[in-house]
Amino acid sequence: MSDLAKTERFALAIDAMGGDDAPGMVVAGLALAAERHPGGRFLLVGDEARLRPLLAAHPRARAVCTVRHASEIITGDMKPTVALRLRQSSMRLAIDAVASGEAAGVVSAGNSGALLALAKIVVKTLAGIDRPAMAATVPSARGDVVMLDLGANVVCDSRNLVEFAVMGDMFARTVLGIPEPTIGLLNVGSEELKGDDRLRQAADMLRASPMGARFHGFVAGHDIAAGTTDVIVTDGFTGNVALKTGEGALRLMGGLLRQVFTGSLMAKIAYLLARTGLDRLREWLDPRRYNGAVMVGLNGVVVKSHGGTDALGFAHAVDVAMNMVTHGFTAGIAEGLSKVAERERLPAPGQEESLIEGLASPLAQAK
Amino acid sequence: MSDLAKTERFALAIDAMGGDDAPGMVVAGLALAAERHPGGRFLLVGDEARLRPLLAAHPRARAVCTVRHASEIITGDMKPTVALRLRQSSMRLAIDAVASGEAAGVVSAGNSGALLALAKIVVKTLAGIDRPAMAATVPSARGDVVMLDLGANVVCDSRNLVEFAVMGDMFARTVLGIPEPTIGLLNVGSEELKGDDRLRQAADMLRASPMGARFHGFVAGHDIAAGTTDVIVTDGFTGNVALKTGEGALRLMGGLLRQVFTGSLMAKIAYLLARTGLDRLREWLDPRRYNGAVMVGLNGVVVKSHGGTDALGFAHAVDVAMNMVTHGFTAGIAEGLSKVAERERLPAPGQEESLIEGLASPLAQAK
Numbered sequence: 001m002s003d004l005a006k007t008e009r010f011a012l013a014i015d016a017m018g019g020d021d022a023p024g025m026v027v028a029g030l031a032l033a034a035e036r037h038p039g040g041r042f043l044l045v046g047d048e049a050r051l052r053p054l055l056a057a058h059p060r061a062r063a064v065c066t067v068r069h070a071s072e073i074i075t076g077d078m079k080p081t082v083a084l085r086l087r088q089s090s091m092r093l094a095i096d097a098v099a100s101g102e103a104a105g106v107v108s109a110g111n112s113g114a115l116l117a118l119a120k121i122v123v124k125t126l127a128g129i130d131r132p133a134m135a136a137t138v139p140s141a142r143g144d145v146v147m148l149d150l151g152a153n154v155v156c157d158s159r160n161l162v163e164f165a166v167m168g169d170m171f172a173r174t175v176l177g178i179p180e181p182t183i184g185l186l187n188v189g190s191e192e193l194k195g196d197d198r199l200r201q202a203a204d205m206l207r208a209s210p211m212g213a214r215f216h217g218f219v220a221g222h223d224i225a226a227g228t229t230d231v232i233v234t235d236g237f238t239g240n241v242a243l244k245t246g247e248g249a250l251r252l253m254g255g256l257l258r259q260v261f262t263g264s265l266m267a268k269i270a271y272l273l274a275r276t277g278l279d280r281l282r283e284w285l286d287p288r289r290y291n292g293a294v295m296v297g298l299n300g301v302v303v304k305s306h307g308g309t310d311a312l313g314f315a316h317a318v319d320v321a322m323n324m325v326t327h328g329f330t331a332g333i334a335e336g337l338s339k340v341a342e343r344e345r346l347p348a349p350g351q352e353e354s355l356i357e358g359l360a361s362p363l364a365q366a367k
Numbered sequence: 368m369s370d371l372a373k374t375e376r377f378a379l380a381i382d383a384m385g386g387d388d389a390p391g392m393v394v395a396g397l398a399l400a401a402e403r404h405p406g407g408r409f410l411l412v413g414d415e416a417r418l419r420p421l422l423a424a425h426p427r428a429r430a431v432c433t434v435r436h437a438s439e440i441i442t443g444d445m446k447p448t449v450a451l452r453l454r455q456s457s458m459r460l461a462i463d464a465v466a467s468g469e470a471a472g473v474v475s476a477g478n479s480g481a482l483l484a485l486a487k488i489v490v491k492t493l494a495g496i497d498r499p500a501m502a503a504t505v506p507s508a509r510g511d512v513v514m515l516d517l518g519a520n521v522v523c524d525s526r527n528l529v530e531f532a533v534m535g536d537m538f539a540r541t542v543l544g545i546p547e548p549t550i551g552l553l554n555v556g557s558e559e560l561k562g563d564d565r566l567r568q569a570a571d572m573l574r575a576s577p578m579g580a581r582f583h584g585f586v587a588g589h590d591i592a593a594g595t596t597d598v599i600v601t602d603g604f605t606g607n608v609a610l611k612t613g614e615g616a617l618r619l620m621g622g623l624l625r626q627v628f629t630g631s632l633m634a635k636i637a638y639l640l641a642r643t644g645l646d647r648l649r650e651w652l653d654p655r656r657y658n659g660a661v662m663v664g665l666n667g668v669v670v671k672s673h674g675g676t677d678a679l680g681f682a683h684a685v686d687v688a689m690n691m692v693t694h695g696f697t698a699g700i701a702e703g704l705s706k707v708a709e710r711e712r713l714p715a716p717g718q719e720e721s722l723i724e725g726l727a728s729p730l731a732q733a734k
Contacts, residue, residue: 141619151555154563187520188607195604196521221611225619237562238608240555241601244588245609249616252508252592253652257624260644270641274634275625285620 001063010066011093012301012318013038013103016046017073018110019307019314023047026109027054029314031061036315037322043103045070045094059275074114076307083114084121091115092228095122098300104325105301107292107317112304119295119302126330128337131156132297133164133236134304135171137290137320138246141329146171150293151240158202161185161233165206165215166336167296168231174327175294175320176230183211184219184229186238194218202233210339250285292317296326297333301325377433378404378471378692379668380464381687383413384440384457385415385477386674386681390414394421396681398428403682404689412437412461435460441481443674450481451488458482462489465667469691471666474659474684479671483519486662486669493697494693495704498523498601499664499670500531504537504657504687505613509594513538517660518607520608525569528552528600532573533583533703534663535598541694542661542687543597551596552580553605561585569600577706586722615650661691664700668692 014030016023023046030042041064044051048069055062070090074083086092091110097103099122106123108115116134125132135148148168153160165183172181185203187195195218206215216229221242224232234242261271261278271278283289287306291313295302301324305317324330381397383390390413397409408431411418415436422429437457442452453459458477464470466489473490475482483501493500502515515535520527532550539548552570556564562585573582583596588609591599601609628638628645638645650656654673658680662669668691672684691697 139619141622154555186606186608188521221608222615222618224612225615234608237555238605241553241588241605242608242612245591245612246588246616247612248589248592250620252506253617253620255508256648256651260641260648263644267641267644270637270639272637273640274627274637277630277634279696281623281627284623352451 005262009041009045009076010097010103011040011105013043013045013097013106014065014318015091015094015106015108015110016044016051017070017090018108018115019305019309020076020109021310023050024054024111025309025311025314027051027058027061027309029318030065031046031058031317032311033318033322034060036066036319040064040322041066043068043094043097045097046090047071047073067186068097074111078111078114078118080111080113082118083111092118095119095302097308098123098302103300105303105321107303107305107314107321109305109307109309109314112307115302115304116295123298123300123302126297126299126337128334129163129167129297131160131163132295133160133167134293135168135296136243136293137176138224138232138243139285139290140225140227143284144176144290145224145227145230147224147232147233147234147239147243148296149234149236149239150243151236152295153236155237156198156235158198158205160200161198161235162205162209162340163297163337165209165211165231165233166241166340167333168233169211169214170297170329170332170336171294171324172230174329174332175323178230180214182214182216183233184216184223186217186224186232186234186242187220189220190218190223192238193270195262204300247287254282254285288313288316290316292320294320296329299330301329372433373439376408377410377464377469377664378407379688380410380412380461380470380473381432381685382461382473382475383411383418385441385475385482386676387476388670388677389476390417392676392678392681394418394425394428395678396685397432397476398425399678399682400619400685400689401427401431407431407520407689408433410435410461410464412464413457414438414440424716433547435464441478443478445478445481447478447484450478451484453554457734459485459489462486462669465490465669466551470667471697472670474670474672474681474688476672476674476676476681476684480673482669482671483662486665490665490667490669493664493666493700493704495701496530496664497535498527498530499662500527500534501660502535502663503610503660504543505591505599505610506617506652506657507594508593511543511657512594512597512599513580514591514601514606514610515663516601516603516606517610518603519662520603522604523565523602525572528566528569528602529576529707530664530704531574532576532578532598533707534700535600536578536581537696537699538661538663539597541696541699542690545597547581548597549581549583550598550600551583551590553591553599553601553609554585554587556587557585557590561721586634601702603641614654621649621652655680655683657683659687661687663696668696 044065072086072089117166133149134152303321411432439456500516501519504511670688
C-alpha cells in the first residue's frame with residue numbers, strides 16, 4: 001500500500017501522530033470528515049502498526065485513506081531545530097508529500113513551532129510573499145470573520161501587513177464564502193491618526209491597492225467580536241494575544257453560565273426550558289468549530305489543528321483544509337498579489353528576480 | 368464659594384463638564400459616591416450656572432461639594448494641542464487643583480487624549496517614572512485583576528514594562544486589596560523563550576527585582592480572563608487591543624444570551640427562573656463596574672471615566688480614585704520604585720540627577 005501511494009494524487013496528507021490523543025483522534029476525525037468530503041483522498045502518515053487497527057474500527061476513514069508508514073514522531077515539547085532533523089517523522093513525511101505535489105495540503109495537530117519551521121523550509125513560501133502567516137476564523141455578531149497573523153511573525157512591517165490583507169481577503173472568499181470581504185487593520189482606535197508609522201503606512205498602501213474600496217481603515221479590539229469587518233489584519237504578537245484574550249473571555253462567560261444553571265433546582269429547570277437556544281449558542285461558540293489555523297502564503301495548504309482537540313475538532317480542521325484546496329486558495333493568493341503588484345507598478349510574482357534597484361518591497365524580497 | 372475653595376483641601380477635583388451626559392451624569396454620580404465616602408470633600412469644576420440647579424436636585428452631592436466656575440469646555444473631538452491652550456476649561460482647572468496640592472486626585476469623563484496630555488504636563492510624572500501608564504481592572508475567573516498599560520504608550524521598552532509592574536503591583540494592593548499580588552508579563556505563550564528580546568529582558572529584570580518571588584513569568588491572552596496573575600503587564604498597544612477584545616467578546620456573549628432568553632415564551636420563563644444568578648452575572652460583568660482607568664505614575668491620582676458612562680459608572684470611577692487617595696497609592700509607588708532601585712544598585716528616586724554614567728535606566732531618565 002505504501003508503494004501505491006507514490007502514484008496517487010491526494011487532496012490532503014494527514015499527520016496521524018500529532019496531537020494529545022493521536023492517532024485515535026485523528027482517524028476518528030478523518031472518518032467524520034470523509035462523510036462531508038466523499039470525493040477526497042487522504043494520505044495518512046504515521047505508525048502503520050498503530051493505524052491499522054484504528055482504520056479497521058473506522059471503515060469510513062479506511063475507505064478514503066492510503067497509509068504511509070513513518071518511523072519517527074515529533075513530540076510536543078521538541079524544539080523545531082531538533083524536529084527538523086527527523087527525516088522520517090510523520091509530520092515531515094506529510095509535509096514532504098505537499099512539497100512534492102503528491103498532496104495539495106497537509107493537516108497536523110502536532111508541535112506548532114516544528115510545523116511552522118518545516119512548512120516554511122520544505123513547502124516553501126509562495127512567490128511574492130515575504131512572510132507566511134497564521135490565519136483562523138473567529139466568531140462575531142455578524143458571523144465568522146478571519147484574523148491574521150496569529151503568531152507566525154511576532155514583528156511585522158507595513159508591507160507584511162499588506163500581504164496579510166491579500167491573504168486574509170482570499171481566506172474570507174474561499175473558507176468563509178464571502179464574495180467581497182471588507183478588511184480592517186487592528187489598532188488602538190479607529191481614528192486615522194492613531195497608532196504608529198508602520199500602521200499608518202500600511203493603511204495608506206491598502207487604500208491605494210485594488211482592495212482599497214473594501215478597506216475599512218483602522219479597527220479596534222471590540223470590532224473583532226462586533227464583526228465590523230470580515231478580515232482583521234494585525235501583526236503576529238497582537239493577533240496571538242487578541243485571539244487568546246477573546247477565547248479566554250468567552251470561556252470565562254461559559255464557566256460562569258454553567259455555575260448559574262447548576263446553582264439551584266430552579267436554575268436547572270430554567271436550563272431545560274431554554275436548552276434549545278443555549279445549546280445552539282454553545283455549539284456556535286464551540287472552540288472546536290474554530291479549530292484549524294491555516295498557515296497562509298505557502299506553496300500548498302498547511303493547516304494546524306489544536307493539539308488538545310478531539311475527533312470533532314480535527315474533522316473541522318480537515319474541513320478548513322478541504323475548503324482551501326477545492327477553492328484554489330493558493331492560486332487565488334498569487335493572483336491577488338499580482339494585482340497589488342500591478343497597481344504598485346512592481347514586477348508580478350515570478351518576475352521579481354529582475355528587480356535590483358532598492359525598494360524594500362515584499363514583492364522584491366520574495367524567495 | 369469659589370474663594371473658600373482656595374483654602375480647603377479636597378480628596379478629589381471633579382471635571383463636571385466631561386462626558387456625553389455631563390454635567391447631569393457627573394452630579395448624580397457624585398451623589399452616589401458621596402454615600403460610600405462620607406468623609407470625602409470634592410471640588411466640582413464646571414459651568415456654575417448649570418451646576419447649581421443640578422446640586423439643588425442632589426442635596427447629597429451638594430453637601431460634599433465646593434463649586435469652582437470654569438468658563439471653557441474641552442469637547443470630545445478637540446485635539447490635545449488645542450485643548451492644552453484652554454486655560455479656563457473645567458478639565459484644566461480640575462487638574463490644576465491636583466498640581467497645586469489642593470486636591471489629591473482628579474476624575475474626568477472628558478477627552479482622553481487631552482486628559483493624558485494635560486495630566487503629564489500639569490500634574491507631572493513621579494520621580495523615578497519614565498512613562499505614566501493607563502491601568503484598569505478587568506474581570507477574571509479568580510476575581511478582578513489589573514492590566515496596564517492600556518494605551519498611554521504605544522511603544523515601550525523593557526524598563527518601561529518593569530515600571531508598569533511596580534505600578535500595577537501597587538494598584539492591586541490599593542484598589543483591589545490584594546496584599547501580595549502576583550505579576551504576569553503578557554506574551555504569545557508562557558514558555559520562557561517566547562517573544563522578543565524586549566520581553567525576555569523585562570522578564571529577567573522582574574525576576575531579579577524585589578517582586579521576583581511574585582513574578583509568574585510570561586502569560587498568554589487567555590490568562591487574563593483565567594486570572595492566572597493579579598497583575599497583567601504589557602505595552603499600551605497590546606493592552607488596548609486586549610482590553611477591547613475581551614470587552615467585545617463579553618458583549619457578544621451578552622447579546623447572544625439576550626436573544627436566547629427573548630426567543631420564545633419558554634425561554635422567557637427560563638429567564639425568570641434563573642434570574643437571580645443571571646442578574647448577578649450581568650452585574651458582575653457590568654462594564655460600569657470596571658469604569659475608571661487610572662493614569663498611574665503621576666504626582667497625583669488621575670482617573671479617566673468612560674465618556675459614555677452614566678451616574679453609576681461615574682460613581683465607580685470616583686470609587687477607584689478614592690481608594691487610591693485613601694490608601695496612599697502615589698507614595699506607595701515611590702516606595703516600590705526605590706526598592707527596585709536599591710536592588711539594582713541605582714540611585715533612589717530624587718537622587719538620580721547625580722547619575723551621569725550611561726545605563727539607560729528609567730530611574731536615571733526620570734524627570
